[in-house]
Amino acid sequence: MNRMSRIAAVIATLVLPLPALAEPIAATLYKNPQCSCCEGYAAYLRDNGFTVDVKPTNDLAQISAEAGVPAEMEGCHTMFVDGYVVDGHVPADIVKKLVSERPAITGITLPGMPMGSPGMGGEKSGPFTVYAVIKNGPPPVVYAEE
Numbered sequence: 001m002n003r004m005s006r007i008a009a010v011i012a013t014l015v016l017p018l019p020a021l022a023e024p025i026a027a028t029l030y031k032n033p034q035c036s037c038c039e040g041y042a043a044y045l046r047d048n049g050f051t052v053d054v055k056p057t058n059d060l061a062q063i064s065a066e067a068g069v070p071a072e073m074e075g076c077h078t079m080f081v082d083g084y085v086v087d088g089h090v091p092a093d094i095v096k097k098l099v100s101e102r103p104a105i106t107g108i109t110l111p112g113m114p115m116g117s118p119g120m121g122g123e124k125s126g127p128f129t130v131y132a133v134i135k136n137g138p139p140p141v142v143y144a145e146e
């Protein structure tokens with residue numbers, strides 16, 4: 001019967017769906033047409049399980065503002081993923097956390113262009129602080145650090 005158990009296990013492995021082979025996470029990234037670090041960020045996301053549609057625009061500040069990101073909290077590009085706004089070079093694992101946990105926020109932002117962040121050159125000099133934003137709500141609060 002031991003042989004039959006092994007055969008059943010092999011068949012179950014072949015027939016049952018594989019866990020955690022998730023569908024890619026679809027994202028739309030708006031960026032300044034001349035910005036190359038945003039292309040680097042898109043490539044980084046693709047390497048981490050995202051499909052990314054890059055849309056060059058000269059209206060980035062307006063897109064971020066309309067999405068609910070305060071001007072002082074903007075990154076260098078604005079991305080929309082699964083109903084959330086993600087501004088700046090936010091690490092992929094934090095974006096995945098956002099999408100899986102589904103908090104009641106508008107989105108997250110990593111302000112500015114921190115050296116060593118995904119898509120940026122240079123060395124990381126300290127933790128990246130990612131903030132949660134709520135459109136027309138209270139001031140941003142820390143969502144995650146990495």
